[in-house]
Amino acid sequence: MRNELLDAVIASVHEAGEQLRFLGTRPTTTEAMMAALQANDEAVTAVLRPALTAALPGSGWNTDEHGSGPMPDGDWWVVDPVGGNLHAVYGMADWNIGVSLVRDGEPVLAVLHTPTSGETFTAVAGEGARLNGVPVHVSEKTDLGVALAGTGQAKPSHEPADARRAAAAIEAMMQRALYVRVSVPVSHQLVQVAAGRMDLHWQFDNLRSHIGPVLIAREAGATVTDLDGKPWQVTSDGYLAAAPGLHAAVLDVLRTAR
The missing domain is CATH 3.40.190.80 (D-Maltodextrin-Binding Protein; domain 2)
Structure with missing residues (x-):
């Protein structure tokens, strides 16, 4: 059976990835750089927040990407709107959109989408990890x-x-x-x-x-x-x-x- 919540998150991050407008703009002042970073974050959040909170009624929202420590009970969407945002603004490829669902302090679902490569990593607790729907596994190296x-x-x-x-x-x-x-x-x-x-x-x-x-x-x-x-x-x-x-x-x- 498909995980309908996971499907909803995947669809949302894909849509959000198409909304960024400050890609490769290479600002030359602090003010212009900060404005571009904020605009990218806001464009992604404008898509994700209504979609994810509607997909899981009663869930909370957290975009404090540099936050740490315990999280409150209940369901919380933890979102990094544009991971590597500076890379996006300056035209590099290593940036992504990341979403996780934390339930009573434990992560239970995650999606990370890289629009430049078309790769979407997903995981549901206890069900393994996938890349574009195909299971992935870590290295078997011992040296x-x-x-x-x-x-x-x-x-x-x-x-x-x-x-x-x-x-x-x-x-x-x-x-x-x-x-x-x-x-x-x-x-x-x-x-x-x-x-x-x-x-x-x-x-x-x-x-x-x-x-x-x-x-x-x-x-x-x-x-x-x-x-x-x-x-x-x-x-x-x-x-x-x-x-x-x-x-x-x-x-x-x-x-x-x-």
């Missing part, structure tokens, strides 16, 4: 020396301590993994882990915009924990999503760099 690793600056910060922590982890991983990709949006890298294209992704920040793609990675078979090795939760401080055969080794590397 960190041939692994493609990823991280990124999920939450803008110019704090020296944050920069030192990130740099130490990247340096440590570069000495063990084949390749380390440092970029945003985080959601893009997490679904690459789900698809087996990348092998791991770690973050020191666990933000609400990550909930959906983390669920997709987990449903695709990734081992997802906090950085102490405990099961990932919405309230975790940070996390590691990795192929099961690599997770323990990656966690050891990150522990030495914290």
Whole structure:
């Protein structure tokens, strides 16, 4: 039986992806850049909010993409209107529209759509992850020396301590993994882990915009924990999503760099 709610979300994110007008405009001032970012977010939200709240009456709405911590009981749509919005505005391909449904503090559904590639990743808790309707699974690698690793600056910060922590982890991983990709949006890298294209992704920040793609990675078979090795939760401080055969080794590397 088709999941009618999932179908409604997929249809909505596809429609929203067609509404953006500030693509490749390359603004040259802060004011113009911020206006383009806001316009993109508003265009997507104008499609998604009425459609999703109508599809699930009584549900709440959250677009605080940099928010963290516990969420209230009930059904909540957690939306990152344009993940990698800056990429969209400057004409790069790595941007997406992400939606997750959190029920009583637990993620139960996720959709992430990349209009530039036509790829739509989906997951329903306990039912696996799919790419354009086809099941996907994480990498089967067991050798960190041939692994493609990823991280990124999920939450803008110019704090020296944050920069030192990130740099130490990247340096440590570069000495063990084949390749380390440092970029945003985080959601893009997490679904690459789900698809087996990348092998791991770690973050020191666990933000609400990550909930959906983390669920997709987990449903695709990734081992997802906090950085102490405990099961990932919405309230975790940070996390590691990795192929099961690599997770323990990656966690050891990150522990030495914290």
